[in-house]
Amino acid sequence: MRSSYEEGDNPDGGEQIAEAAENLLSKLNLKIDSEEQYGILIYVAGAVTALWISAALVSSIDSLPVFPKVMEVVGLGFTIWFSTRYLIFKENRDELFTKLNELKEKILGPSNK
16 A cells, blocks of 8 residues: 655655755844844743733633624624714715825825835
8 A cells, every 4th residue: 555655755854944044044144042032932922821811812702692783783883873974975085085195194104206
């Protein structure tokens, strides 16, 4: 019986992944020191932990019988308010686009035209 892997193939592909990551970093000209690796690892672990906790919190809140319906009403109310405030009349749409452009310039910096 023949295996699904050929001679010399690595079933877990760990070396290939490490080599691909190293090639990507060399192409991007990034050097990661061992001290930076620990910091990155801590941030990634913290992000995963925060995501897990927030998912558990949302799941527990969602299990309350009244809360999801209340949030639907709040979302519907906000959608109606936003639509009537910014989307119906042209002057209000122009105001919204002006605010969005100002926010974009604050985040990305002024555009060089």
